[in-house]
Amino acid sequence: MLNRKLKLALISPKGPLYRHRGGIWKKSLRYQPLTLTTLAALIPAELPVDLQLFDEGIADVPLDLDADLVGLTVITGTAMRAYQLADHFRARGIKVVLGGPHVTLIPEDAQPHADAVVIGYAEDSWPQLLRDFALGQLKPRYDQAPGLDLANRPFARRELLPGNRYLTNNVFEATRGCIHNCDFCVVPTAWGRKPYQKPVADVIADIRQHGARKLIFVDLNIIADRDYALRLFAALIKLRVQWYGLATVLLVDDEELLELAGRSGCKGLLMGLESISPQNLRQSHKGFNSPEKFARVVERLHAHGIALQGCFVFGLDHDEPDVFLKTAEFAVQAKIDLPRFAIVTPFPNTPLYNRLVAENRLITRNWELYDGQHVVFRPAKLTVEELQMGAEAAWKHAYSFRSIARRITHSPAPWPVKLGTNLGYRFYAHNLSRFYNCDWIIPRSSRKVTAGVSPAVEPGILPGGKIVASTERVGDLHNVPGDKMPPSTAGGTPAATRCA
DSSP states (O other), X not given: OOSSOEEEEEEEOOOGGGOOOOOTTSSOSSOOOSHHHHHHHTSOTTSOEEEEEEETTTSOOOTTOOOSEEEEEOXXXXXXXXXXXXXXXXXXXXXXXXXXXXXHHOHHHHGGGOSEEEESOOTTHHHHHHHHHHTTOOOSEEEOOTTOOOTTOOOOOGGGSOGGGSSOOOEEOSEEOOSOOOTXXXXXXXXXXXXXXXXXXXXXXXXXXXXXXXXXXOOSOTTSSHHHHHHHHHHHHHHTOEEEEEXXXXXXXXXXXXHHHHXXXXXXXXXXXXXXXXXXXXXXXXXXXXXXXXXXXXXXXXXXXXEEEEEEXXXXXXXXXXXXXXXXXXXXXXXXXXXXXXEOOOOTTSHHHHHHHHTTOBOOOOGGGTTTTSOOBOOSSSOHHHHHHHHHHHHHHHTSHHHHHHHHTTOOSOHHHHHHHHHHHHHHHTTGGGGGSOOOOOOTTTOOOOTTOOOBOOSEEEGGGEEEOTTOBHHHHTTOOTTSOOGGGXXXXXXXXXXX
């Protein structure tokens, strides 16, 4: 039992998706994440805590940090880094808690690396875990409480991460979950298809207290509940803000909702278009997307002053070698403001993952490669190399100077915004090779691996079709010297903030 302040460190570990820290503006190309600051807000008021937050999207966590308890939030692409950090801190005698989407999807994978795992949303289980730890009664597993209610929750403590290191820290959440059942999506597998909502009044109060004028909603589908969306958009009109979020293409079929979204200050939406193949969309359980209507989606959004970030995935079973340039050129001709491309990733225990396992098509379970940028399965009508190189070719075609000019001329976004974002993505498109090398490994001189946990990787495929043999060690494979820190961990100020 603790009779002093609890020394607590919360970490968002880096992985392939987090390596692009410095763009052309020398700051993270991400908005500030909500997970760490939300967990910080949920710390029980009666529990005295010395708190540190580390987002490895902007700087590495110090391996010699002083803590009683370390909590890591884990997505699949960061799992290997999270496990190495967890093993390192546990070897130093520090208790470790793992949670997040990957842990919720496959808790048995995370359990050997943790003293406790948190499954599902943590609004109720996280405060209970902290109370148990303070009493010396930490349990090995904490599950999401039944009947989760997001009303009257404390606001995220955004001030605990350095706002000037991100594109913005005006990040908010009104709803969670999604009602759809796309077979590659982690949401229905991890949390089911039940949507959760914060009272509109709570969302508006959070925006007001933070003083945000331009903001991002991270809700996976902000229009999932039409009635709720209507009430939220109506309330946003009074704030006179500009906002960006995520929705499905179904929005453009609802003129009342679309018109209200535009009036509420919506300036841009991310939509998963996924594929220009109707067969792919049907197989993925996303048949409500119609490629022949995508151009109309852009037109209707633009008519209401809303720009589109349209996302496509490659590697679905009906993709053939010509799909990459066809899709990229389709995005250009449709005047999609910001097209994005990814390699479809079979996240653990999703229907796609289970189907590929049954068909013996998985290449590797090396989670580091489950990042939307690497091929981890055998495509049906493509070679691994065709898929890997084709995705990169799509990026470069869509973000050539000529393609940018063809797309953004019709964009409703202000010229500084549409030019800046497209040049930022052009920089990204021409630096994709940064994702092809692991820089997250704790060198052998600095790490302590829990007995029985091997740092070797499973067989896999890297860009260019390179085979990763199961006997190769990650540190050796990527030339990380045994007596030095990798370049990404040398120097710099940790992204930590202390508070009483």
